[in-house]
Amino acid sequence: MLDANRSGTATASPRAAATEFTVAAPAPAGFTTRCTRVLLSPWSRLSLLGALLAAAASSVLLFEPQRLLTQGWPPQVAGATAVVVFAAAYGLITVAFVPRPILNLAAGALFGSTLGMGAAMAGTVLGAWISFVLGRILGQEALRPLLRGRWMKAADNQFSRHGFRSMLAVRLFPGVPFWAANYAAAVSRMRCAPFLLATALGSIPNVAAYVVAGARASTPTSPVFLISVAAIVLPALAGAAVAWKKRHHLRTK
Numbered sequence: 001m002l003d004a005n006r007s008g009t010a011t012a013s014p015r016a017a018a019t020e021f022t023v024a025a026p027a028p029a030g031f032t033t034r035c036t037r038v039l040l041s042p043w044s045r046l047s048l049l050g051a052l053l054a055a056a057a058s059s060v061l062l063f064e065p066q067r068l069l070t071q072g073w074p075p076q077v078a079g080a081t082a083v084v085v086f087a088a089a090y091g092l093i094t095v096a097f098v099p100r101p102i103l104n105l106a107a108g109a110l111f112g113s114t115l116g117m118g119a120a121m122a123g124t125v126l127g128a129w130i131s132f133v134l135g136r137i138l139g140q141e142a143l144r145p146l147l148r149g150r151w152m153k154a155a156d157n158q159f160s161r162h163g164f165r166s167m168l169a170v171r172l173f174p175g176v177p178f179w180a181a182n183y184a185a186a187v188s189r190m191r192c193a194p195f196l197l198a199t200a201l202g203s204i205p206n207v208a209a210y211v212v213a214g215a216r217a218s219t220p221t222s223p224v225f226l227i228s229v230a231a232i233v234l235p236a237l238a239g240a241a242v243a244w245k246k247r248h249h250l251r252t253k
Helices: 014-020 031-039 042-063 065-071 079-094 100-146 150-161 163-172 178-187 192-215 223-252
Strands: 002-004 010-012
Touching: 079 100, 100 178, 100 192, 150 163, 163 178, 163 192, 192 223
Parallel strands: none
Antiparallel strands: 002 010
């Protein structure tokens, strides 16, 4: 409020001035707010990702999906339902670091070349998508500050700037583990759509070779089986030779 003094000048009363310049202090964060911040912190999410992967790996060790190669598919599930269930299970257990060659061989042995190829490819894309989403949501923010090494920075830069062609090359190269490529792409700034498209296109040759080998395993002397085995072995040898050459080149520098 303004008070008039004897000279006629209006002045603010002490109470009004104190009220005008009082700044409200921020209220301390409550217990629920603090807990929420801790749970949503990058390292808490990364710990959750580690726990999920550990649980998935433990489940795989418990159920032993490799028994499909020796015992076959459960008789309770048959037809198109079996193909869909196999593709879904394929995608889930690849997140737990199960080697895909075993699953691709099982797809061919259980469903034949055509249906086995469809189930294996669907499972491949599904597993890549699950890994990418988990890594992007739970691990990217915590892991990106740790990308300090020369090789790690180079890989991150390659995935971030040239996502599609880099991932396509990785999928065609047999020496890079499936899970490692998935989580490396998730930590980078690669977009999901190019990642999945490159995964689908780049995985076709390798998946087809293993599925056909699994479907023709009962006739190991047939030309189709021998060609499929050659399609597996030759790219692996070429990849090993390229990796050895690069290693030797780096040592000489």
